Amino acid sequence: MKLFEDKISSAASRVRIALALKGLHVERQPTAILGADALNRKPEYLKLNPQGLVPALLTDEGVLLTQSLAIIEYLDERFPKPALLPGKLEERAIVRSIALAIASEIHALLPPRVAARLGAIPGVGMQEIADWNRHWIREGLTAIEALLERQPAGKYSVGDVPSVADIFLFPQAVNTERAGLPLEQWPRVAAVVARLREIAAFADNAPAPRD
Template sequence: MKLYLNDISSAASRVRIALAIKQIEVDVLPVSILGDDPENRREDYLRINPQGLVPALVTDQGGLITQSIAIIEYLDELHPEPPLLPKGLEQRALSRSVAIAIAAEIHALVPPRVARRLSTLPGVTGAEIADWNRHWVMEGLQAIDRLLQSHQAGPFVAGQQASLGDILLFPQTVNAERMGIDLSQWPMLAGIHARLADMPAFAENAPAPRT
């Protein structure tokens, strides 16, 4: 399989974590996503992934899978052990709920393409874009922390083992700390983050810092 990614991408980090947990090897093809002429906006890459996003996985059969959650669930079905979703029905739903909250309610508002669009609006400064990003990350993480306080029972998002929700949570909390956000205001999230950071599959595949 071939995986198109960029190391700073938290979405790509999610897939790299899943691959590490599953011990699956793929061919990695880096794609630049920053700057005035990033590779992900060029026609060559758009022919591979019309959305112009990373990650994108090309399967052994030549099929294309986009969106990190879809890729992770494909990998989980392709190689069922170890599983990336809990056995319990409600725990599986909780893990997916947290994953989708991060992908749809936090990450969707703060990727580079949103920042590029905001920077074209009259009077919007870099500092205001940074404030925008911090606002949505903090609001989203606070909501997830409250959700877990009422549902979570175990050391991870949905029980005794790291699952899909943790795979999406960890890159987001790593980037939150890099924004200067103190995770200790959400003790439950901070605890999960610390436990995940002790696991090589997570720590070694965190999103790279932007230079």
């Protein structure tokens, strides 16, 4: 398998964490998403992934998979141990809803293409974009905190085993702190993330800071 990724990408970080939890090693294809050297908008990459986003995973059968949640569920079905989704039906749905609350309602409003579009609007500069980012992170994580509080006390987002919910939460939490928002304002999130930091698969695969 080959993973198209950029080390700064939090969506790619999710897939790296899933691979590490499962002890899987894949070929890495660095695909820069920032600046003049950005490869994700080049015709060759768009031919492969029409969305021009990372991550993308090329399977051994030559099928190109896109979207981190779909990729991670593919890995989980193909390599079932350790399971990244809980055994109980309702818990699986809750795990997916937390993952999607992060991917669709927070992260989707923050990536470079959104910042670039905002920055093209007259009067919108770095400061306004940083405020935009912090607004959606704050709103999104406040809702996640409330969702986690509904869960019975456990070590991780849902239960005592790291799941897809944690795989989505961790990179978002790392970037939240980088955006200048201390996690302590969301105590349940902060406690879960502190435990995840102790797991090498998470700690070693966080999104790299943008230079």
